[in-house]
Amino acid sequence: MNRKMMFTVIAMTVLAFSSIALAAGNLNMYNWGNYTSPELIKKFEKKFDVKVTITDYDSNATALAKVKAGGHGFDMVVPSANYVKIFVEEDLVLEVRPDQMENFKHVAPEWRNPPWDPGRRYSVPWQWGTVGIAVDTEVYKGDINTAAIVFDPPAELAGKINMPPEMGDVLGLVLMYVGSEPCTTDKKALKKARDVLMAAKPKWVSLDYGLVEKMPRGDFAAAAYWNGAVFRARLAKPSIKFGYPREGFPVWMDSVVVLKSAKNVENAKLFMNFIMEPENAALISSFARYANGITGSEKFMPEDMKTAVEIVVPDEFKNAGVFLPACSKEVNDYYTAIWTELTK
Numbered sequence: 001m002n003r004k005m006m007f008t009v010i011a012m013t014v015l016a017f018s019s020i021a022l023a024a025g026n027l028n029m030y031n032w033g034n035y036t037s038p039e040l041i042k043k044f045e046k047k048f049d050v051k052v053t054i055t056d057y058d059s060n061a062t063a064l065a066k067v068k069a070g071g072h073g074f075d076m077v078v079p080s081a082n083y084v085k086i087f088v089e090e091d092l093v094l095e096v097r098p099d100q101m102e103n104f105k106h107v108a109p110e111w112r113n114p115p116w117d118p119g120r121r122y123s124v125p126w127q128w129g130t131v132g133i134a135v136d137t138e139v140y141k142g143d144i145n146t147a148a149i150v151f152d153p154p155a156e157l158a159g160k161i162n163m164p165p166e167m168g169d170v171l172g173l174v175l176m177y178v179g180s181e182p183c184t185t186d187k188k189a190l191k192k193a194r195d196v197l198m199a200a201k202p203k204w205v206s207l208d209y210g211l212v213e214k215m216p217r218g219d220f221a222a223a224a225y226w227n228g229a230v231f232r233a234r235l236a237k238p239s240i241k242f243g244y245p246r247e248g249f250p251v252w253m254d255s256v257v258v259l260k261s262a263k264n265v266e267n268a269k270l271f272m273n274f275i276m277e278p279e280n281a282a283l284i285s286s287f288a289r290y291a292n293g294i295t296g297s298e299k300f301m302p303e304d305m306k307t308a309v310e311i312v313v314p315d316e317f318k319n320a321g322v323f324l325p326a327c328s329k330e331v332n333d334y335y336t337a338i339w340t341e342l343t344k
Contacts, residue, residue: 025049025050026050026051026053026263026264027050027051027052027053027076027264027267027268027271028052028053028055028073028074028075028076028263028264029052029053029054029055029074029075029076029077029078029271030055030057030063030066030067030072030074030076030077030078031054031055031056031057031077031078032056032057032078033056033057033058033209034210034212035056035078035127035288036054036284036287036288037283037284037287037288039283039286040275040280040283040284040287041054043280043283044270044271044274044280047274048267048274050264050270052271058165058209059165059166059167060080060082060083061167063078063079063083064079064083064087067087067092067259068092072261073263074259074261074262075258075259075262075263075264075267076256076259076262076268076271077256077257077259078126078254078257079254079255079257080168080252080254080324081114081116081252081254081255081324081326082116082168082252082324082325082326082327083168084116084117084122084123084255084257084326085116085117085326086326087122087257088117088122091260092260092261093122093258093259093260094122094259094260094262094265095121095122096121096122096258096268096269096272097121098120098122098123098124098272098273098276099112099119099120099121101269101272101273102273103273103274103276103277104276106276106277106278106281106294106295106296106297107120107124107125107276107293107295108293108294108295110293111125111128111253111293114253115325116325116326117255122258123255123256123257124255124256124272124275124276125255125256125276125281125292125293125294126253126254126255126256126275126284126292127228127253127254127284127285127288127290127291127292127293128251128252128253128254128290128292128293129226129227129228129251129252129290129291129311130227130244130249130250130251130252130313130321131164131169131172131224131225131227131249131250131252132224132225132227132230132242132243132244132245132249133145133146133147133150133222133223133224133243133244133245134211134215134222134223134225134230134233134240134242134243135157135221135222135240135241135243136215136218136239136241137239137240137241138239139156139157139160139222140154140156140157140221142154143243144242144243145243145244145245145317146243146245146246146247147173147174147176147177147224147245147247147249149161149224149243150163150200150204150222150223150224151174151196151197152200153200153203153222156221157203157221158203159203160205160220160222161203161205161220161221161222161223162204162205162206162207162208162211162215162219162220162222162225163204163206163207163223163224164207164208164209164211164223164224164225165207165208165343167335167336167339168182168250168327168335169224169226169250169252170197170224170339171193171335171338171339172250172322172324173224173245173248173249173250174193174196174197175189175190175193176245176247176248176249176250176322177193177196177245177247177248178192178193178196179247180192180193181248182250182322182324182325182327183324183325183326183327183331185328185330185331190334190338193338194338194341194342197338197342198341198342201342205219206219206220207343211223211225211229211233212229212233212236215233215237216233216236216237226252226290227242227289227290227310227311228288228290228310228311230242230310231289231305231308231310231311232288232289234310235304241309242309242310244313244314244317244321245320246317246320247320248320248321248322249317249320249321249322250321250322250323250324251321251322251323251324252323252324253293253323256271256272256275258272277294278294278295278296278297278299279297279300281293281294281297282294282298282299282300282301283300285297285301285305286300286301286302286305289305289308289310289311290311291311
């Protein structure tokens with residue numbers, strides 16, 4: 001082979017591999033709706049020349065079912081803590097060892113070794129928060145620090161209540177309201193919770209998402225919902241307030257995992273490391289208004305998040321929060337039966 005031909009072959013080979021690399025410059029993320037910072041995505045795309053596509057889902061159960069069905073094309077998903085364990089046990093995610101990534105040093109100590117992912121071998125923190133009570137105080141001026149607002153509502157709020165269609169959060173909240181705990185196997189407590197839900201349902205107007213937009217425009221006047229979304233609703237309408245149920249309330253964390261079926265694993269790893277950088281984690285929180293679990297991110301976030309009652313749990317309610325565990329199959333079957341009856 002002469003030199004000219006050799007260089008031509010080399011050039012064609014390089015071009016071929018460059019085309020492959022360019023075609024692989026994608027990342028497909030499956031995440032909760034209205035939960036991903038556009039600014040974060042633009043920054044990642046620009047830095048790594050990777051095109052990110054976001055597909056929304058509306059519940060952990062929806063995400064799990066879609067991933068298990070296959071043929072989805074997603075690289076990453078963002079399940080809640082009680083579902084991360086299920087994804088791992090169902091062999092749906094890769095052990096990508098975030099604990100060995102450069103930016104893992106920024107993960108807050110309390111989130112480095114969680115029970116649902118010991119040692120953080122699979123997941124990276126996305127955001128965490130609480131489930132509480134949102135009330136428009138123009139409509140109701142009484143005590144809002146109780147789940148009775150949605151489970152045994154005052155007359156002013158009857159027919160004006162929304163509940164999130166997320167089984168684990170609603171069942172966890174009502175079980176604490178009746179004096180039990182999430183994931184209990186106590187059939188009496190489960191029946192009591194079921195009875196409270198069925199009695200309350202006629203006083204609800206919807207089982208729906210979209211509180212950020214819908215509550216400020218008056219579609220409903222009260223809701224059980226996630227703290228960051230209520231914060232965003234309050235910014236649109238200051239009379240919307242957030243209450244912490246004294247009977248107990250769920251605490252949760254959503255984390256990013258890489259799927260075993262991922263086509264863009266290396267890009268997914270890049271993204272994991274990227275969101276553990278404090279300034280980037282702050283972009284996530286600044287958009288959706290939840291805490292993120294990354295030390296040092298606070299200084300990059302809006303000032304109003306540092307004192308917001310939706311983000312900073314008042315001292316009197318700190319012991320009422322319960323982190324939602326991953327329930328056993330037996331309990332999940334009970335939950336599903338109750339939820340199916342409730343949502344008919």
